[in-house]
Amino acid sequence: MVKAGRVLVLLIVLFFGATATTATARTTPAPASPVWTGTWETAPSGTIAALPGAAVRNVVHTSVGGTAVRIRVSNRFGSVPLTLGAVTVALRRAGGGPAAVAGSMRVATFSGVEAVTVPPGWDVLTDAVPLAVPAAADLLVTVFTPADSGPATYHRTALQTSYVATRGERRAADEDGTAYSAKTHYWYYVTGVDVRGPAAGSVVAFGDSLTDGNGSTADANHRWPDRLAERLQGRRLGVLNAGIAGNRLLRDGVGPSALSRLDADALSRAGVRALIVLEGINDIKGTPEASDPDAFVDAYREIVTRAHAHGIRVVGVTLTPYAGYSAFTAAREAVRQKVNALIRAGGVFDAVADFDAVVRDPASPERIRPDYDPGDHLHFNDAGMRALADTVEPAVLG
Structure with a gap:
């Protein structure tokens, strides 16, 4: 058995002895298969x-x-085994909502069978599903859970409306979305989608709420990783969003710390060639707060070392301003400035994307530019998200 992110394409039998961890999920090695590339992710x-x-x-x-x-x-x-009664995937019909494009609905299998039981602490991958998937398209990934399998693994800050059929039996493969009358703003169970095709690899955006998209327009795909994906379409590079609002570099916060989840959410994803790291502001402003810049650099160096072992380049991102936010203090600002100086000095990352320099207010550099500020003085609106994405030079991604 090996740590998560390794491809799992088999039926997992009921296994009560498995124990969940906050560091990584576990999967087993898969047989050799064609090259796959990540097209979407949530952590x-x-x-x-x-x-x-x-x-x-x-x-x-x-x-x-x-x-x-x-x-x-x-x-x-x-905390207990998860029973999946059915998993389906389809192209979403134009105009939004829960209805599928006619003829695009596919039933996914696990080693040839439709139902699977997933032990606690584990991820599973479906078998390959033949389906022509366009770039920049919406997919409907439906998960039917027939029984109470305990707390559901989810992503909180989806910024995307999804749909629920409360009586879901035999509804997972419906092309008509009529049964999906309830809405949710979370992603349940589904954490990644890979495609097989001509893509040149994938880039993981690894971070906190700034990467997760807080401040951007919901249901619009205006997070900065989405905007970066638009810029990279001509290079056929997938972009995977491994942001978690509230996440921290050095300690567990919302989700495991960046160091703990690095393998499961970044290094093991399909086709990864570059990692963009924007983590640390929650350590500075959190409780307990982190005030030693060297601790940040040590953590960044560990991320780089572990990524290099997988042949992955790492782009470091400077920490962005947040004066005006409730947790701001002059002492914490001094830590942010020192961390940024160490990032800019080089020798830590393979390349640097200076988000701070692009979004800070020239008249008050400890603040976000007013036209990029959604009003909370910490996150970014759609214009700010585009500015962040435009800061990443495609050439540094390898």
Whole structure:
């Protein structure tokens, strides 16, 4: 058995001895297969009450396309085995909502069978599903859970409306979305989508709420990783969003710390060639606060070392301003400035994207530019998200 992110394409039998961890989920090695590339990701941030008997139709947005698809389903933070009665995938009909494009609905299998039980602490990957998936398209990934499998692994800050059929039996494969009358703003169980095709690899955006998209318009795919994906379409690079609002570099916060979740949420994802790291502001302003810049650099160096072992380049991002936010103090600002100086000095990352320099207010550099500020003085609106994405030079991604 090995740590999560390794491909799992087999039926997992009921296994009560498995124990969940906050560091990584576990999977087993898979046989040799064609090259896959990640087109979408979300990092699980915790658990929420399950919806037994319901089918959740998760809406996810691709970055690159392919001729086949496979879905990652997670019980990483679950406390008991998760029973999946059905998993389906389809193209979303134009105009939004829960209805599928006619003829695009596919039933996913696990080693040839439709139902699977996932032990706590584990992820599973479906078999390859033949489906022509365009770039920048919405997919409907539906998960039917027939029984109460305990707390559901989920992503809290989806900024995307998904749909629920409360009586989900036999509804997972519905092309008509009529049964999906309830809405949710979380992603349940689904944590990744890979495509098989001509893509050149993937880039993981690894961070906290700034990467997760807080401040951007919901249901619009205007997070900075989404905007970066738009810029990289000509290079056929997938972009995976491994941001978790509230996440921290050095300590567990919302979700495991960056160091703890690095393998599961970044290094093990399909086709990864570059990692963009924006983590640390929650350590500076959190409780207990981190005030030693060297501790940040040590953590960044560990991330780089572990990424290099997988042949992955690492782009470091400077920490952005937040004066005006409730947790701001002059002492914490001094720490941010020192951390940024160490990042800019080089010798830590393979390349640097200076987000701070791009979004700070020239008249008050400890603050975000007013036209990028959604009003909380910490996160970024749609214009600010685009500015962040434009800061990443494609050439540094390898």
